[in-house]
Amino acid sequence: MHSIKLTLAWLLVGIPLVWGFWMTLMSAAALFQ
Amino acid sequence: MATTTAEGAAGWLDRSHTIAEPGFSRWMVPPAALCIHLCIGQAYAFSVFNLPMSKLIGITDSAPDDWKLTGLGWIFSIAILFLGIAAAFGGGWLDRVGPRKAMVAAACCFGGGFIVSALGVYLHQLWIIYLGYGVLGGIGLGLGYISPVKTLITWFPDRPGMATGMAIMGFGGGAFIASPLSVYLMKLFSTPEHIGVAETFVVLGVVYFIFMLIGAVIVRVPPEGWRPAGWVPPATQNSMVTSANVHLDDALKTPQFWLLWGVLCLNVTAGIGVLGQASAMSQEMFPGRISAAAAAGFVGLLSIFNMLGRFFWATTSDYIGRKMTYAVFFALGVVLYAAVPWTGQSGSVFLFVLFYGVILSMYGGGFAAIPAYLRDVFGVRYVGAIHGRLLTAWSVAGVLGPVLVNYIRQYQIDSGVAKADAYTVTMYIMAGLLVVGFLLNLMMRPVNQRFHMKAERAAA
Numbered sequence: 112m113h114s115i116k117l118t119l120a121w122l123l124v125g126i127p128l129v130w131g132f133w134m135t136l137m138s139a140a141a142l143f144q
Numbered sequence: 145m146a147t148t149t150a151e152g153a154a155g156w157l158d159r160s161h162t163i164a165e166p167g168f169s170r171w172m173v174p175p176a177a178l179c180i181h182l183c184i185g186q187a188y189a190f191s192v193f194n195l196p197m198s199k200l201i202g203i204t205d206s207a208p209d210d211w212k213l214t215g216l217g218w219i220f221s222i223a224i225l226f227l228g229i230a231a232a233f234g235g236g237w238l239d240r241v242g243p244r245k246a247m248v249a250a251a252c253c254f255g256g257g258f259i260v261s262a263l264g265v266y267l268h269q270l271w272i273i274y275l276g277y278g279v280l281g282g283i284g285l286g287l288g289y290i291s292p293v294k295t296l297i298t299w300f301p302d303r304p305g306m307a308t309g310m311a312i313m314g315f316g317g318g319a320f321i322a323s324p325l326s327v328y329l330m331k332l333f334s335t336p337e338h339i340g341v342a343e344t345f346v347v348l349g350v351v352y353f354i355f356m357l358i359g360a361v362i363v364r365v366p367p368e369g370w371r372p373a374g375w376v377p378p379a380t381q382n383s384m385v386t387s388a389n390v391h392l393d394d395a396l397k398t399p400q401f402w403l404l405w406g407v408l409c410l411n412v413t414a415g416i417g418v419l420g421q422a423s424a425m426s427q428e429m430f431p432g433r434i435s436a437a438a439a440a441g442f443v444g445l446l447s448i449f450n451m452l453g454r455f456f457w458a459t460t461s462d463y464i465g466r467k468m469t470y471a472v473f474f475a476l477g478v479v480l481y482a483a484v485p486w487t488g489q490s491g492s493v494f495l496f497v498l499f500y501g502v503i504l505s506m507y508g509g510g511f512a513a514i515p516a517y518l519r520d521v522f523g524v525r526y527v528g529a530i531h532g533r534l535l536t537a538w539s540v541a542g543v544l545g546p547v548l549v550n551y552i553r554q555y556q557i558d559s560g561v562a563k564a565d566a567y568t569v570t571m572y573i574m575a576g577l578l579v580v581g582f583l584l585n586l587m588m589r590p591v592n593q594r595f596h597m598k599a600e601r602a603a604a
């Protein structure tokens with residue numbers, strides 16, 4: 112139960128963070144085009 | 145009945161209700177802290193609203209009655225000012241009431257700030273937005289920023305730098321999420337006759353409130369005397385790491401507090417100054433080679449360095465020590481700031497981006513490693529409150545950095561210096577500030593024992 116909670120907690124913050132990171136990385140790609 | 149419910153809710157917020165039950169994993173606390181910092185990190189992306197808010201009446205172009213960018217720029221400045229004030233004055237309260245109540249207060253202020261600002265947009269009254277996002281949101285920023293710091297340090301006595309670095313990394317990462325999300329929402333709510341800023345504010349206010357509340361639900365403080373399994377404090381302590389505690393009021397009387405205040409202020413002044421000018425500087429130093437779109441990408445890349453630097457440098461500080469970490473920031477910073485004009489003269493975009501990236505990683509690292517530095521010097525008891533007071537250095541640097549860069553650049557241009565070379569003096573002055581920072585850090589010594597709390601006072 113504890114490990115499920117732990118996974119959910121990290122997914123809750125990890126998913127938006129990775130999404131934002133990816134979006135920023137894509138916009139940064141313009142620098143190298 | 146209503147009284148009982150209110151008392152129950154008030155009790156749930158108390159520190160006593162946040163003490164971890166047996167089996168609770170300390171790795172639940174970083175996500176709780178990230179729930180807060182990912183939201184309040186939105187502040188770095190607030191500028192995405194400036195242009196749309198300057199065309200609320202004219203829609204396609206600014207009408208005479210539309211707000212000016214200069215007036216809109218004050219929203220962010222007021223928010224950062226109140227961040228500093230709330231962190232400075234809220235730290236003592238946070239120490240008494242615990243992290244959950246502070247996180248809920250931060251959620252109410254930050255989320256509420258957006259709702260009040262939505263009303264300001266709807267009524268087209270800029271002062272309401274100053275009051276909403278600036279004052280109320282700024283208080284939410286300050287309380288939110290410091291709320292998980294002491295809790296993380298208490299849960300991770302073996303790796304305090306990494307733990308606080310993770311949370312403060314979230315503050316850097318919050319802009320990644322807020323910027324595309326805000327643009328998407330404004331597009332969703334906009335029509336040919338209307339710009340959907342007010343609706344976006346309402347959605348963001350509600351989403352951030354809920355997300356921050358989840359952090360408050362998850363957070364726990366360790367039971368008194370708790371230590372990680374198998375961990376024993378090192379027998380041969382580093383002389384810069386104290387096991388004693390210094391009271392908040394006494395901390396301000398020590399030279400160490402003011403040395404660290406100067407260290408943070410100078411590191412942030414240099415970083416924030418060049419961060420604000422990064423887009424213009426890249427285009428003016430490499431005319432014809434870096435377009436406006438590429439410059440926007442460059443700013444995005446810098447925010448990645450800023451975020452990753454927070455985790456990397458704070459974690460590194462657990463291994464090489466806090467004093468050495470800041471010595472690296474300042475020594476390497478001097479070399480890199482002084483070398484940036486050379487990258488422009490040599491025409492190397494790659495080196496320009498690389499040098500700038502490392503500078504920004506150290507700017508973020510300076511924020512992230514400072515709570516652990518304070519823990520080392522003043523002990524864990526009042527670290528949250530002392531950190532709050534120290535953040536006033538951020539407010540000062542937030543004004544000093546951009547003013548220095550902007551005015552020096554303008555003076556250079558007015559004196560007939562070419563735009564491409566106008567940043568040379570600025571960078572040398574920034575390097576000079578870092579030399580002062582290096583010396584201040586070098587002067588750091590353990591706090592005199594007369595400031596240490598006596599055992600009975602510490603236990604109270």
